[in-house]
Amino acid sequence: MPDFRSDRPLDTNLLGRANDVLFHEAALLDGQDYAAWLEMWAPDALYIVPTAYESLEDYSTVLNYIHDDADMRRRRVQRLLSGSVHAMTPPSRTLRSVSQVRLLERDALRDEVRVTSSLYILVARSGTQRMIGAQVEHRLRLGSAAPIAGKICRLLDADQAQGDLTFLI
Amino acid sequence: MRLDLDSLPALVGPDWIDGRLYTCADIFEREIERIFEGGWVWVAHESEVAQARSFKTLAIGRQPVIVTRTDKGELVTMLNRCRHRAATVCQAERGHASRFVCAYHGWSYTPEGRLVGVPQPEGYEGVLDRSALGLKTLRTESYGGLVFASLNDAVAPLSDYLADAKPWIDRFNRQAAGYPLVVLGDHRFQFEGNWKIPMENTTDGYHLPVVHNSYLRFVESETSDRLASVMASDELYCLTLGNGHSVGIFDADAIDLDLPSRKPVPKHYEQLARELSGSLPTADVARILRAVGGVGFNLNIFPNIALSGAFLRELRPLGVDRTEVRHIALGMGGGPAAANRARLRIHEQFQGPAGLGSSDDREAWERVARGARAGGDMAVLLNRGVNRERAAGNARRAHATDELGMRAAYARWREVMADA
Ligand code: FES
């Protein structure tokens, strides 16, 4: 596990540290290590996968595919770990590629950065492979052991009919 | 798979169907013709086309249509097909338009479908009768906010078609707690399988503890306890409603939300109760809390719309083995934001491609479709509860976990499909 609390000076290598978090998160999800993934989240963070591609200020007043607070995230993960999820029997295998990582904002006071990235997920299951693309925005607390303070995944085809998304975006 | 369509009546028994009903492309073609293009099909909720000049596009069977609201407030459904050389005149899925302008040669139409503009009209003098060249309008009727259209001009009135489903639609609408029920958004997903598989699912109480085992154990343990008693309870029943419609009760306490509940307000609504109490009188808060979780029944309206607890399920047949499902979230139009937020979160929890319930339904349906490729004409059994089904007035009644709703839907299917 990379050390997100490293004392590298923030302003010289913020991007590198953000990359560490994003790549680690992708690796955990690809490895279906949902328990470790859950630990990466700050308790006040929201995990959102909207049903529209366009960005919104407030996703709480619209319908999303996923709009999880800490409690819902925990339930989601417990269910995934139960081994009795039909949609994951057999499991979807995923391969994620995170690119175009850009630092948008830095909130020095909260030691928080806003980062966007392009995410491609290749999903293999039951003899078919498909590709999912998303624009992802993370809020990251790089000084924390639970660095993900918020995540919004805008699927490229959010307004179109989806296949199964149980494996998480 | 090829099949002699004259043998169709023999493929549906009183309590079974031939597995080829899921897999035969010829049967699917006839379903599109007879069921989707020959009868009433749900096309919109009124709230989706609430304002004058708003529109929504979709397909009835395979035919693209536009549903619009005219300046007079009427709902119109018309073919999305230019009367010149057939191009679709509206490309957006929804929006507002005072004119539908065909981008090929520029003919333009009003929201009522009237042809009002033809560029460079000189070549058409004495040739075009504009008044006869409006967009082709379809029979459109609505009940309780549900808008249906039919490509068949001779179809019986919607009110007759809905038959005994109407009072259940009224009961369903009570979950808006006195506000108008409105669409808040939808979850769209596809699966590889026939549209009738999810149609059956709407009144399938039998699958709940099995398919949704992981949901009930890890997400919603309160419901889980309730469900254990559900399976045995006599209060829970399935009822036929005529013309293939049926209703399955899964919570007898939430059939009529205008009546007081026999149960305490569930714990997970405490937060909402506090939020509402700040701005609303106690009686209103109580009414909203009573309604916010939706009704305790699933109403299946043959062929393509279900009023299911707190949401609508729309089925869009795309091919014999491909179906799009939309789980449409509903809320209280103009109601308290906190109540609508609660409804959205409830919907997200279970429904849709990432929902903790729907994803397992979807998987089960794909397995049915895959399994049905084996065995050719082997039967799919729909006989659960045949031994305890009984008459209830004009209707038939059985336990909520019985397959009565499916038997009713397929009896209707047989009637429509087998007619010479
Ligand atoms: S096809 Fe529409 S104007 Fe020619």
Ligand SMILES: [Fe+2]
């Ligand atoms: Fe289900």
